[in-house]
Amino acid sequence: MKPVLPFLRPLLPAVVFLFGIITPLVSKAETKHFGIQVVDEVTGRGIPLIELRTVNDLRYVTDNAGWVAIYEPGLMDREVWFHVSGPGYEWKKDGFGFTGIRPTPKSGETFTVKLKRNNIAERVGRLTGQGQYHASELLGLPLPLPNLNPSGVMGQDSVQAVPYKDGIFWLWGDTNMPNYPLGNYNTTCATTARDIDPEKGIAYKYYMDEKDPKRLRKMMVVEGPGAVWLFGLLTVKDENGKEVMLAHYGRHEGLKPHAEHGIARFDDAAQTFKTAVKLEMSNEWRYMQGHAVQAEDGYYYFSAPLPHTRVRATLADVLDPSKYEALWFDQAKGEWKWQKEHPPTNQEAEQVLLKQEKMKLAQARFDIRDAATGEPVQLHNASVQWNAYRKRWILLGVQYGFKAKAPSPLGEMWYAESDAPDGPWGKAVKVATHPRYSYYNPIHHGFLDKEGGKVIYFEGTYTLEFSGNPIAPARYDYNQLMYRLDLSDERLAPAHRQK
Incomplete structure (x- = not known):
């Protein structure tokens, strides 16, 4: 900014x-x-x-x-x-x-x-919470945004966003409010216009409670204790060509696996999400996950942390668990294939196969390594998008650094490229670091790209959780922090895929 x-x-x-x-x-x-x-x-x-x-x-x-x-x-x-x-x-x-x-x-x-x-990435600023221009106001300087949104949001975790109807639809997980830390744990949502510029600040219009307009609306109410989190947010057309917005929901008690889950559909009349399909607890991968991206082949791919699950981009298929496919390595034939029977061979499973010599290094799809040192980069979560400037699929992911010699357990951001959404991914370049702090669930918003994709923006949750750091910076902790990345920067060259 x-x-x-x-x-x-x-x-x-x-x-x-x-x-x-x-x-x-x-x-x-x-x-x-x-x-x-x-x-x-x-x-x-x-x-x-x-x-x-x-x-x-x-x-x-x-x-x-x-x-x-x-x-x-x-x-x-x-x-x-x-x-x-x-x-x-x-x-x-x-x-x-x-x-x-x-x-x-x-x-x-x-x-x-x-x-x-x-x-390499340049920090743009905090997108959520109070006091984004706190000092500027005390100094009497012009303010792009007020220092407390009318919603009263103080902190927000894990964003998802998609173009929907005439604007951009945004949702977050847990939300803190001025009157109590547990402000809204049933999903918070907001809208903005499509022509927003993140470098000038983003003015969210939050959904508020109809009975109490000073409180945030609970956007996904599920009976039972715990928080309700939505991921894999996407839109498809129904049989009449009407746009439908869907997401996977899970009810979580703390950081435990979901106690129940299913597929939620946004009700345009009620302006909340409602259960469309309740999924079996035994279903561990046949649903939307992480960040969804649609490819020209007609599929939605889900980065969780990498795109190793997919489903055809139709309403009927997205709602039907039997239609989901996983990218799986067939050891007998020594080949990768999309199939519906086996769970995906993810990055961690691939590393096991490589160590056991059940897969050749040339066959690896998720063997992401630091371009400077050759050290492996295991991802905790990532966002994958097609980029018109690079004419490649680009990945922005946060490293799972608990076992690696990383400056932070969940705060090192990496960039990589591939010719296809499902890889292979190879050399990566670190674009942002957050020593002794966490920066998780990052997402690259393709709808914010500038200059034909040359300049892109990504954000993530900045928090001391999992970091071991006892000191949180005032106003920033547990909020969304955005970066600007210029893809023409020559320091990214080692991650470029060669034709």
Whole structure:
């Protein structure tokens, strides 16, 4: 996101420290705060999620425009040290090994810090929750969005989104609200227009409860305890050519496997999801999963974490578990095939076959490896889309790093390419890192692609869950964080598939 830089020619001599510049803040509103903006040294855009920490551990985290607003009695009008840190960005160390800046906070003035980006992907900002432009508002700067959506959403987990009718339909899993952490655990949904620009912020129109318009609507009500999660969201046409929206639902008690599940259909009249098909508990793969993508061959493929299940893109087939197919390796014939009898041979199962020498390396489809080191990259979840710019299927996936020597257990994002949605996938390049933090269930929104697919956007859930990190950055935790990726970046070349 490229914020407006409200700077005029300095009226006072600029104080320069490393790459920092202090200037007067020009604003219609008087402010007692001192503003620090952290920007990408190449693009000039503000960088969200950069922490500035004082010697006595006062922590400030940049908002979506890259700003923090500081007014701290006792620390104004004197030189103050701020440690600078943030995932994917670099600041040089001083002689003692400290990484930081040393401005003199003064009310109404600003200080600019330019950081080098190590990530290939550029962080755009947080899409959900309160205070996306918290510091910008305190500094009296223009706001692309209000700092609390009328819905009152504070945190959201695991997004799905599809073009539906005249707009984009969005859904999330668990949702936190201001009055209590367990705000809505029966699926939250919203709509937006189709012509949205994520770099200007996304203004969601949430579905609210008809009886209590200040509360979110429970979009999928299932009897019994636990949360209701929807995945595999897709649309198909019925026999009359009408658009129908479907998803797989599961009722979960904590992180246990679903206690019941089935296929849900969106009821346009009731504006909620309702059970269309209740599935047998023994059904472990014959349904929509993960992120759905439709290919030109007439099938929907489901990335869970990779596209090794599919079904024909018709209403009758999607609703019929017997129509689902799995990509399976026939050891007797030494070949892959789509079939309906056996469960899929996924990435983990493929690795077992390779180690047992029951599959040749040349036959592998999911043997994804770091292009730089050759180390295997096991995926926890991924999103696969056709890309017009690369003229390839592209994958953006988060690494399952608990067993690997990764900076985070669920936070390392990788890019790979293939000529088909079901692979083979090969060399991968890391595009974003989240050390000691989680960034799971990522999704690439193809409908947001720009410049013919040259610029793409992906988002995921940013949370301290599973990370082992005891400290959550204010406002960012348990929310959706978006990145921008330019596919012309030469650093992605090692992942390019060769014809």
